[in-house]
Amino acid sequence: MVRIETIEIIGRQDRELSEISRSFSLGLSVEEMRRISEYFQREGRNPTDAELQALGQAWSEHCSYKSSKIHLKKYLMDIGTKGILSRGDAGVIAIDDKTAVAFKMESHNHPSAIEPYGGAATGVGGILRDVLSMGAQPVALTDVLFFGIRKVKGFPSPKFIEGGVISGIRDYGNRVGIPTLSGGITYARFFSPNVLVNVGCVGIVDRKKLLSSSVNIPGLKLIIAGGKTGRDGIHGVNMASETITREEDISTVQLGSPITKEPLMHAVLEANERGLIYALKDLGGGGLSSVVGEMLQSGGMGGSVYLDRVPLKVQGMAPWEIWISESQERMLLAVKEENENEIHRIMESWDITSSTIGVSEPGRRLRVFYGDEMAIDMDIDFLTNPQPYDRPSSFKEKRENTVIPKYPENIGKVILALLGDRNVRTREFAVRQYDHTVRGSTVLGPFSGIVGREGPTDASVIRASWDSYEGIAVGHGFNPFYSYLDPLAGGADAVDEAVRNIVSVGAEPIGFSDCLNAGSPEDPVVMGEFISMLRGMRSVAARLDIPFASGNVSFYNESGKRRIPTFPTVMAVGKTKDIRNVLSPDFKKISSPIYLVGLPTSDLGGSLYFRTIGVRGGVVPVSNPDFLSRRVRRILDAVNSGTVLSIHDISDGGLATSLGEMTIGSGIGASIDISPFGLRPDFVLFSEPTSSWVVEVKKEREKEFLEIMREDAILLGHTSADSLVISVGDERIASIENEAIRRRWKGGFR
Amino acid sequence: MTKLKITVTLKAVVEDAEGLSVLKALNLLGYRDVVDVRTGKVYYITLKKGGKRLGNEFCEKLLANPVINECVVDG
Numbered sequence: 023m024v025r026i027e028t029i030e031i032i033g034r035q036d037r038e039l040s041e042i043s044r045s046f047s048l049g050l051s052v053e054e055m056r057r058i059s060e061y062f063q064r065e066g067r068n069p070t071d072a073e074l075q076a077l078g079q080a081w082s083e084h085c086s087y088k089s090s091k092i093h094l095k096k097y098l099m100d101i102g103t104k105g106i107l108s109r110g111d112a113g114v115i116a117i118d119d120k121t122a123v124a125f126k127m128e129s130h131n132h133p134s135a136i137e138p139y140g141g142a143a144t145g146v147g148g149i150l151r152d153v154l155s156m157g158a159q160p161v162a163l164t165d166v167l168f169f170g171i172r173k174v175k176g177f178p179s180p181k182f183i184e185g186g187v188i189s190g191i192r193d194y195g196n197r198v199g200i201p202t203l204s205g206g207i208t209y210a211r212f213f214s215p216n217v218l219v220n221v222g223c224v225g226i227v228d229r230k231k232l233l234s235s236s237v238n239i240p241g242l243k244l245i246i247a248g249g250k251t252g253r254d255g256i257h258g259v260n261m262a263s264e265t266i267t268r269e270e271d272i273s274t275v276q277l278g279s280p281i282t283k284e285p286l287m288h289a290v291l292e293a294n295e296r297g298l299i300y301a302l303k304d305l306g307g308g309g310l311s312s313v314v315g316e317m318l319q320s321g322g323m324g325g326s327v328y329l330d331r332v333p334l335k336v337q338g339m340a341p342w343e344i345w346i347s348e349s350q351e352r353m354l355l356a357v358k359e360e361n362e363n364e365i366h367r368i369m370e371s372w373d374i375t376s377s378t379i380g381v382s383e384p385g386r387r388l389r390v391f392y393g394d395e396m397a398i399d400m401d402i403d404f405l406t407n408p409q410p411y412d413r414p415s416s417f418k419e420k421r422e423n424t425v426i427p428k429y430p431e432n433i434g435k436v437i438l439a440l441l442g443d444r445n446v447r448t449r450e451f452a453v454r455q456y457d458h459t460v461r462g463s464t465v466l467g468p469f470s471g472i473v474g475r476e477g478p479t480d481a482s483v484i485r486a487s488w489d490s491y492e493g494i495a496v497g498h499g500f501n502p503f504y505s506y507l508d509p510l511a512g513g514a515d516a517v518d519e520a521v522r523n524i525v526s527v528g529a530e531p532i533g534f535s536d537c538l539n540a541g542s543p544e545d546p547v548v549m550g551e552f553i554s555m556l557r558g559m560r561s562v563a564a565r566l567d568i569p570f571a572s573g574n575v576s577f578y579n580e581s582g583k584r585r586i587p588t589f590p591t592v593m594a595v596g597k598t599k600d601i602r603n604v605l606s607p608d609f610k611k612i613s614s615p616i617y618l619v620g621l622p623t624s625d626l627g628g629s630l631y632f633r634t635i636g637v638r639g640g641v642v643p644v645s646n647p648d649f650l651s652r653r654v655r656r657i658l659d660a661v662n663s664g665t666v667l668s669i670h671d672i673s674d675g676g677l678a679t680s681l682g683e684m685t686i687g688s689g690i691g692a693s694i695d696i697s698p699f700g701l702r703p704d705f706v707l708f709s710e711p712t713s714s715w716v717v718e719v720k721k722e723r724e725k726e727f728l729e730i731m732r733e734d735a736i737l738l739g740h741t742s743a744d745s746l747v748i749s750v751g752d753e754r755i756a757s758i759e760n761e762a763i764r765r766r767w768k769g770g771f772r
Numbered sequence: 773m774t775k776l777k778i779t780v781t782l783k784a785v786v787e788d789a790e791g792l793s794v795l796k797a798l799n800l801l802g803y804r805d806v807v808d809v810r811t812g813k814v815y816y817i818t819l820k821k822g823g824k825r826l827g828n829e830f831c832e833k834l835l836a837n838p839v840i841n842e843c844v845v846d847g
Contacts, residue, residue, distance in 0.1 A: 137839040253785050277840065279789045335787055 026342040026397050027071045031059045039304065046071070046080030047257050050451040051497040061404055072342035072390065072397040078257075079308040079346050080315055081408035083577055089543035090552070091410045092576045098536070102569035105532065110235050111155040111304060113571020115533040117597045120534040121486060122229050123494055124158035127166075127222035127535040129576035134219040138178070138186025142219050143296075144192035144278040144350050149223040150200065151304030151353065152572075153391070154287055157233035157294045161463065162484050163195050165221045165593045165617065166498050166537075170214025174584070177215035187219055192455040197280035198287075201464055202456035203482040204496045209444050210595060212502060212586045216579045218409035220537040224496055226486055226507040231294055235303040238321030240384045242300055242315065247369050247376040248350030249279060252335030256347055277581045282351040282374070289372035290353060293365055301356040313354050314380070315388065320408040324387040327380035329397060341392040345487030356382065393421075415549035424624075425640045430704055433748065434677075434756035438676040440630055440708065441682045442766040448478070450768070458482070458716045463492055468526060470606035471687020475764060478683055480526035480671055481596070484606045493601035497523030497594050500571040501673075503628040503643045505589030509551040512589050512628075513558025518645035518712045520565065520594035521670035526656050526715065528605045528661040529596030536573035536592050541585035543577045551588035559590060565647030566654070568594075605661060607670035607680075608687025609741045614667055615693055615722050616737040619653055620714025622677065622699055622706040630675045631708035645712040653713055656731050665720050665727040672714040678707040678748070680716045682763045685746055691760050693747040696740030703750055774819040776827045776847040780836045781812030823847055 031042060039055035042048075050058070058077055069077075083089055100496035109116040131144025146163060153160045167187060170180040178186075195202040200223075237244075254277045293299050301321070303313050310327070318325050329344045339347070357365050362378060369376035373602050388405060390398035430436050440446060450469070458467045463485035469476035481497030499519030505512025517534065524531040536559065541548040563570065579586045598604060626632050627640030660666050672680045685691050696706045718741060719727045728735060746763060748756040776810060781805050788810050793810040819826060827845035836843040 137837070249787075252787060254787070277787055279787060281789055281793065336785060630846070648807065 026392065026395050027057040028068050029071055030068045032063050033054070033092065034059065035039045041425060046074060046078070048074060049082055050078055057409065064283050066106065066703065070397055071430065073400060075342040075346050076398055076405060079311045080405055080526060082308070083543070085312050086408045087310045087368045087575060088408050089411045089413050089577060090538070092412050093553055093556055097560045098570045101564050102306065102567045104365060105571050106571050108232060108234065109571060111152040112158070112225070112433055113533060113535060114156055114232060116229060117486060117492060117494065117532070117573055117594070118228060122227050122232065123595055124153050124156040124227050125223065125224040125533065125535055125593065125595050126572040127220055127591060128152065128154045128574045129473060129537050129539060130219045131539065131576050131579055134187055135183070135215060135217050138183045138217070138578060140277050141186040141189040142190030143219040145219050146191055146194040146282065147278040147283055148306045148660065149221045150198065150283065150287070151306065153223045153225035154290055154303050154353070155235060155304045156225065156227055156475055157231045157299070157302065159291055160200050160223050160225040160226035160287065161461065162203040162224040162482070162496055163200050163221065164203055164496055164593060165191050165219065167205065167207045168213045168218035168502065168753040169207065169209050170217060171209055171211050172214050174215040174460050180214055183217050187217065188455065194278055194280045196457045198284050199460050201458045201460050203458050203464065203484065203497065206498055206500065207449050207452060208502060210502060212506065214584070215581055216584065218539050218579065218585050218586065222535060222538070222593045223240070224484070224494060224595060233294060233299060233302045234303050235317050235489040236321035237301050237317045237323050237356045237382045241311045241359060242382040243359055243362045243378050244325070244327065244380040244382070245357060245362070245365055245376055245378050246332060247353050247374055248334040249282050249349055250375060251344055251347050251352070252349045253339060253343060253347065254349055256343060278350045285372040285580060286351060286353065287443065289369050289374050293368050298357060298361040298365055299355050300358055301409060303354050304626050305352040305354060307348060309348045310344070310442060315402060315406045317354065317356060318382060318388060319402050322624045323382045324402060325380055325382040326389045326391065329390060329392045331377050331379045333375050333377050341397040345390065345397065349475055386415045413543050413549045415544045415552065415553055416546040417550040423639050424638050427635055427637050429702065430635070433703060433707065433757050436631070436704070436708070437678045437682060437756060437758060438762065438766045439634055440679050440765060443634060443675070445630065445631060446679060448768050457564050457640040460574040464605060465601045466604050471608040472689065475689065477686030477688065478610050479606055480523040481529070483527055483529065483598065483601060484603055491600045491602060493531035493598045493604065494530070495524050495527050495596035495598060498591060499523065499594065499759050500589060500591040501594065501628070502587045502589045503633065505555065506587035507628045507639070509513070509588050510554040510558040512587070513555035514562050514645040515643070515712055516592045517559050517562040517589045519649055519671070519673055521650065521654060522590040522713065522715065524594045524596035525657050526607065526669045528603055528658070529598040530658055531566070531568055531594050532595045533569055533571045533595045535594050536570050536590050537577045538573065538590050539579055539586055540577050540588040541580040555588050555590060560594070562645050562647045564652065564766035565651050571737065601664065603661065605666060605669050606687070607668055607684050609684050609718055611742060612687065612690055612741050613712055614741050615719045615724050616694060616738045616740055617717045617719055617731070618677065618714065618738050619657060619717055619731065619734050620672065620711050622701055623709045623711045624701060624705050626705065626709050628711045629708065631704070643712055650713040651736050656734055657715065660727055660730045663726060665723040666717055667720055668718040670716050672716065673710060676708040676710050677716065681746055682767070684716065685760045686764050689744065689760050690746070691742045691745045692739060693742045695749045695751065695752040696738070698736060703755055707748065774821070776817040776819065776824070778815040778817060778827055778831060778835060779812055779844045780831070781810060781842050782840055783842050783846060784796050786840045787847055
């Protein structure tokens, strides 16, 4: 039975071309269709359905980054590159001579908006494979989630989405046996109905065993291993390259199976350990089509693939469906012929299906067969290189309006309101469902303090190996509220926050992964915001000379008139030489001095305080990279000198919230005086200055601490028995019992 | 009183991980003739009044995920 059709496109009118693109769900523009038509004119024949589908995949925004490539190169890719060992499916940075860390953050927004449980679960599955593709053992998962507040007609309710996403992450992460260590949940009106699911993964790899995905010699066997190929997830990438218009049907959502993934990871790592794998890549968006194309293209090879040898879930799939299916849990291995049988044997011993489906060949042709039938015969460079766009961008003039709100009557009440805000209070209802200690190498998890009453941490720390005390810290930075008002400041502050969080546990930041979320790139305003965001991110990262080793871009997060702010989720990875010195934010000892590193600001635009009291607008604080860089260096020196007991960075809710959070884990309170700042007390307490931390210092070594910090540390007060007392000079403006803080932060969610 | 029996299963195109595990286990127990296992969930619902139409509403609003599930109401 022949199921390969030829589609006549040569000589067609524009209108007909766009109709073809639509009816085959290719998601290609008329210009792109015209380019394809011209190519096949040169080939002297019309394309097959498989060829058109392959182009639709390879040229989708999701696979090709055609709208963002130029800008990413210009603003992010050149920073701190000497530290990067590899930029494959995940970024790899050395932590010492022997070991490297592979990490990546990626979005799974569109699938999660349609089928939250499966979408989020496969997001976790996909990011694990990206790290595995580098030959690395995944050691930690992270997830940063953004949920809407109101239900939008025609879309599932935010509660349904939230429940589905959290249980999807839980079920996949826990079953696959990798700890879910860190992340965040943000609620805002922007995210109805465009929910965002940004997932990250960190892995450890022996530098000698680091794998590439490039097939650069002929005669390599291409082996598909893991899950079988089915009809699930066809046209997923095309969907991710369009705005959501309705609830979609099954075919665009992939279905994950952690029970297949777990042994697949073992099998791949075993094969890599024994040096049997030449190149490796995971099958994600775009399926075989993208992966085979990219592996051959990057190594300058051609090749042949036989689709009838791909193991299938259901019979009767057309060749083009097999070629572009995004079924989960699949890896493509390129191996030398002499290792082929051994690979199949290892896979079988782990109960994993594997099949040799093709071979690399000299030349630049990709040939795909189904039996004797030719499904695809194309030039690889044409297939994998869509025309990049330099889309028009427009920049809104920044409206700087300073807003001075009324002074609140009761500061204590405001502090409690902020601590109980849905974007500050505990995330235990979600995070406690995730296993964050499996594998036994978690040093600092999402919470810390006395068992049963833990408070939040800034970043998590995981042991890098069992031969040393080296540790890896993982933290995030993001602020859609800032980005909404000022994309540039939002971009800079996201990087600043990620760095702050890593430094807070006493680790040195070494790399970023950026997950960029935006609306439609065809809208010049979005493109303008996108560029501003990149500029902001660059300003901070370049000053610190820390590279963006990996990342992804998710456009088209809009539906109708609703779109999300253009903002990044930045994952930062840090290293610490000795996990025994890792710090947590809970106060450690009564009557230790407390210092503020940084300065409060009168720029409160986008702050939680303004949002809570209903003030719109205002100026968003912008990170000052010079201050950040200096303070990071000094804080790390102070931590390494052993003078610090605990640190917490200042973010949502400002100084007051940070102090409140520090009292939760240990039940030790604080007494502070904010008169030295000479600002309105509510500004001191609730402004969210960038590059700022609260530090509890060892009393007997205070002098040493000050010698290191110099002008960057300002005395706030000292820790005390059981309440948080805030004074301005002699006047006490708030006094809250620790228990009230803890109850408010922990209690009454939903 | 009306009694409804609502059966929620995975659509045929959806891989049934639980079913596959049971299939594998049965094969390992020596039942080599078992070639496919699909799992699902049955709800027995008693109504004071109303009938199948309500059952379909239950499916849509609560019991089934329209993306991956199939829902059959018997009553």
